[in-house]
Amino acid sequence: MNVRRAKTAGFCMGVSLALQKLNTALERRAGQSAGAGRICTLGPIIHNPQVLAEYETRGVVCVNDPAQLRQDDVAVIRAHGITRQVEQAVCASGATVVDATCPKVKKAQLSIARATSQGATLLLFGEEDHPEVRGLISYACGPAHVFGNAVELAALPLDPAQPYVLASQTTQDREIFTSIQESLSRALDDLTILSTICDATRERQEEARNIASSVDVMVVVGGRQSGNTRRLADVAALNGIATYHVESAEELEPKNFANKPRVGLTAGASTPKSLIDAAEKWLSSL
DSSP states (O other): OEEEEOTTOSOOHHHHHHHHHHHHHHHHHHTSOTTOOOEEEESOSSSOHHHHHHHHHTTOEEESOGGGOOTTOEEEEOTTOOOHHHHHHHHHTTOEEEEOOOHHHHHHHHHHHHHTTTOOEEEEESOTTSHHHHHHHHTOSSOEEEESSHHHHHTSOOOTTSEEEEEEOTTSOHHHHHHHHHHHHHHOSEEEEOOOSOHHHHHHHHHHHHHHTTSSEEEEESOTTOHHHHHHHHHHHTTTSEEEEESSGGGOOGGGGTTOOEEEEEEOTTOOHHHHHHHHHHHHTO
16 A cells, blocks of 8 residues: 655644643643642634643543633633634633643634724625634624535625625635635625635645545545534545545554555644554555
8 A cells, every 4th residue: 555645634733722721731740749720721612632632631521611621620622713702711710821822713702803893794605503603703893604515605694895804714715715805806895805714724725635636536534523624535535536535544444455556645734643643554454
């Protein structure tokens, strides 16, 4: 089996930075006296089940409601960011706050706040129920609409004479966003476009497209809750080849690779190197 592994596979800068901050909080707490407060994350720090399980064994507590925080806790904000309202509640809890929001997400939040400060309507390309999207929407100073595709966008009651701001979840497909941008630019008189898709996302998607065009089958490793991982699988599948999104090598099945000597391997931005290595080893053994 010839395995072509993506160079961009694995942790992105935002994930690495978030985990570094969580590790630092754990190290500092380990040096304190017994009975010190907890290390808590506001929702899952990243979307990878194996990483989350490891931190749980190290004593990290995942809370979804700021009301669960205690004054002696350390509250680590997840890499995806949180809503403005939740952040205010976290700060008011008395807990020590560590902001592990990805810098690209934080930049997108602040850009949306500035661009909509005069009341323009935000049009956000993304997954409505994703935590990053909920956070981005909370920074809009005027009305806001979330759409996941061109069909949902077409259903929105847009007034060409009103001001709009177009932005995206940072991990969305750059090619689709560009198409949407071009369409809205023709339809609306007053449209501000924010470039909020991060470069790491673009590079990973481009490499996935490139690899998928030269192999017989693709494997994408990463959590099923990870939006950027799902989109990598979608990008690969668009090349018309079988694509398998798995969380670990244990989910791979030999029958899916019969008579397919060339396999492409990539992984989401929250997938540890150890899981990618294990998948590559399994594939290479066929």
